[in-house]
Amino acid sequence: MNAGGRSTAAPNLAIVIGASGGVGRALAERLSADPAHGRILALSRRRPPGWEEDGRRTWREVDILDEDSLVRAAAQAADLGAPSRILVATGQLHGAGLAPEKTMRSLDLAALTALFATNAAGPALAAKHFLPLTPRDRPSVFAALSARVGSIGDNRLGGWYGYRASKAALNMLIRTLAIEHRRTRPLGLCVALHPGTVDTDLSAPFQGGVAPEALFTPDRSAQALLAVLDGLKPDDNGGLFAWDGTPIPW
Template identity: 60%
Template sequence: MTGSAVVIGASGGIGRALSDVLADEGQYDCVVRLSRSGAGDGRIDLEDETSIAAAAESLADAPALSLILVATGILHDGPTGPEKSMRDLDAAWLARNFAVNAIGPALVAKHFLPLMPKNGPATFAALSARVGSISDNRLGGWYGYRASKAALNMMIRNLAIEHKRKNDRAIIVGLHPGTVDTPLSEPFQGNVPAKQLFDPERAALQFLDVLDGLKPADSGHIFAWDGEEIAP
């Protein structure tokens, strides 16, 4: 057993699958499931720093947090979805994208990274997206989602640089899970080849396989579901 694994966003498709796989594998002393719909100490809201701090505080006496997975994100909310052109830009929707996709995970790191081991292996990973790569952007559109994931990638880089001074064996990365059959991607699955649409359990297994193959030198980088590094 190697301490605690924490999954933030454990009520979502990928987060639930990650939690279940980790529990089944039995590698950790405990698997902590946190989500906005959770009750009591299991609740966390990435748009409310008070709840993030409270969730972290509730784990202060738990076995050391060896693995933290932030499996959260927003792409659409009912009829409001990713922008097709600049005519669709809306200040409130842009702010919501940044709040959930970039600021929330950064605040999780602020409160949870201090609970991770000061030496030895430790991993913090957040769901990123290939469309957050500036150099890979060929199609445009999806302004808020692209920009907020690019911001998340910069947050991950900054966190990795700072945290290395506290534990040079820690790994902090972003992971692109591919297109996963969840409510987040459902409206956009029409043109996805069947072999490239992953069920949540497969996505979770791929996610964890990539993490298993990483080394401290990989900290601060972004990786796809197949282990390929994604350019900034």
């Protein structure tokens, strides 16, 4: 037990929030196959298909827009150890009443509010409750899936107002979290990641113009993202990085 009464028996706990999605599930499976992580905690609204619990793998129900569920999940995570990796793999681009806007004439308050809640507020609330669990005396990484289209500097096509703006908001939240987190966790990093165009439900309606070699399987994206995390340096704190490790401008 540490001074705060929290168990540190499993020092290399990895947490994946949004583990039932395509990339989230692939991240959880990749981390499960890595012996460097003593425990894997998968969190999502639904149990990932085929997910089996054992001595290393645990699943708990959580909804990033339900703060009470985040509080409960964080308490359960604290019993497993101090997480060295926390990955937030949630996001929304389309759905009932939601579609990327081609023009400002399509802007809608309810749609914008929903996108900002899921893509920005939810990950921020996850950070609020899970970042305090990370160790103070060794490296850790908190990473959230963002998107290249959330880069203001890279925006040359316009459109997709709500998705672009909500991911840009996420990027700012990550940057701000990184500054505060570093004050108490000098070895801790907070970053945003662009996973590439991945063959999942999120991108399915928009894959028509994507070259086959540029459309990743979830496993390929997860492998690339974990490699990026492995290569991060202290100065990368608060950055936005593509799946190949290339920094993306804000």
